[in-house]
Amino acid sequence: xxxxxxSGPTLVKPTQTLTLxxxxxxxxxxxxxxxxxxxxxxxxxxxxxxxxxxWNDDKRYSPSLKSRLxxxxxxxxxxxxxxxxxMDPVDTATYYCAHTQFGxxxxxxxxxxxVTVSS
Amino acid sequence: xxxxTQPPSVSAAPGQKVTISCSGSxxxxxxxxxxxxxxxxxxxxxxxxxxxxxxxxxxPDRFSGSKSGTSATLGITGLQTGDEADYYCGTWDSSLxxxxxxxxxxxxxxx
Numbered sequence: 001x002x003x004x005x006x007s008g009p010t011l012v013k014p015t016q017t018l019t020l021x022x023x024x025x026x027x028x029x030x031x032x033x034x035x036x037x038x039x040x041x042x043x044x045x046x047x048x049x050x051x052x053x054x055w056n057d058d059k060r061y062s063p064s065l066k067s068r069l070x071x072x073x074x075x076x077x078x079x080x081x082x083x084x085x086x087m088d089p090v091d092t093a094t095y096y097c098a099h100t101q102f103g104x105x106x107x108x109x110x111x112x113x114x115v116t117v118s119s
Numbered sequence: 120x121x122x123x124t125q126p127p128s129v130s131a132a133p134g135q136k137v138t139i140s141c142s143g144s145x146x147x148x149x150x151x152x153x154x155x156x157x158x159x160x161x162x163x164x165x166x167x168x169x170x171x172x173x174x175x176x177x178x179p180d181r182f183s184g185s186k187s188g189t190s191a192t193l194g195i196t197g198l199q200t201g202d203e204a205d206y207y208c209g210t211w212d213s214s215l216x217x218x219x220x221x222x223x224x225x226x227x228x229x230x
Contacts, residue, residue, distance in 0.1 A: 105154035
């Protein structure tokens with residue numbers, strides 16, 4: 001059974017760096033084809049893909065946010081970490097991590113974590 | 120503004136059929152598989168359709184997907200009140216650099 005869960009601060013101040021951790025079980029990020037992605041959703045708005053890391057440490061980023069994002073994995077801990085620098089109130093959203101096979105679709109999602117950016 | 124275009128809302132009566140369209144281009148839908156996601160109020164998205172027309176285990180056959188050219192369609196038959204949700208299409212886009220894109224979402228109301 002595959003499960004994912006996001007964790008991190010619920011409130012960050014503008015200009016601060018956000019660090020989110022996705023802790024998963026039921027699969028290994030060392031298995032060929034496996035990946036974990038991050039997707040966010042501002043309140044009342046659509047889904048927005050942020051980043052994706054694969055089993056072979058290949059990484060993909062949203063071009064519009066690439067300069068602010070870093071995605072890493074710790075295979076031994078079954079964790080993927082996303083950092084986003086220079087946070088702004090427009091970054092207020094629910095952040096989800098999700099499992100993927102070769103990036104073709106996201107088949108398992110975490111419950112999401114709401115991050116509010118406010119001074 | 121999303122790269123993939125979906126109608127903001129659709130509605131139909133219980134028991135009826137509804138379709139939700141997702142329009143893109145040759146850099147995304149035209150050359151990649153499409154997936155569909157259902158997001159019930161207050162919950163995380165759930166995979167409904169992958170590889171254009173395949174259903175994960177546990178998804179009833181009331182849900183179907185198709186793709187033609189640069190457009191994809193989600194179909195739902197035998198509508199139930201529990202189908203009221205937001206629906207999103209998604210795929211890769213390789214226009215300038217590889218990125219995953221979602222549609223703007225469609226709110227389904229079962230009248």
